[in-house]
Amino acid sequence: MDYTYIAEKIISLRDADLKLRQILVQKGQLSEGYNKEMEELHNQNAQIIDQLIDSIGYPTIDKVGKDASEAAWLVIQHSIGQPEFMKKCRDLLEDAVSDNKASQQALAYLTDRIAVLEGKPQLYGTQFDWDKHGELSSNPFDDLILVNQRRKSIGLNTVEEQTLIIRRQAKEENQSPPIDFEKRRQEMNEWRKRVGWIE
Incomplete structure (x- = not known):
């Protein structure tokens, strides 16, 4: 199946995320708590990725290409207001890594992010x-x-x-x-x- 449109959509979500981050960096607003606009964007992006995952499964490299797969991971990594979604993605990412269809490093970062948010020690x-x-x-x-x-x-x-x-x-x-x-x-x-x- 051709997932080009989905790949482009995922990349556009990442680009919007990074653009907003850059604006906050320039304004010096990155360190003082979780910016409301950023939180809204992260939650909105998570919802879209969740719907895509329901449609095609985890966006692995073989489905959407390396760039879009990494972009999906970044959106997931930033969806810190969505615990169940992040845990679901970690489980799917574990399966993808087992099948050599995703990066072990991506899984390490996501596993650690969840651990920190849960108040547990990191592994990596x-x-x-x-x-x-x-x-x-x-x-x-x-x-x-x-x-x-x-x-x-x-x-x-x-x-x-x-x-x-x-x-x-x-x-x-x-x-x-x-x-x-x-x-x-x-x-x-x-x-x-x-x-x-x-x-």
């Missing part, structure tokens, strides 16, 4: 956030040696190397830590409860 150390010292650091994980072994096994650099890259990128984008770390953390926890990540 892929998710970063501002710490109380005003530095971007990896969210909690189980064991640094094990994490770096897992990262190496799927072709990722070490947590230490990734930390330098993430911090450099934040500097280039003029990102700054939240003004009130504790307030931001409290607001994030309230949001996680409201959307259903934690009780």
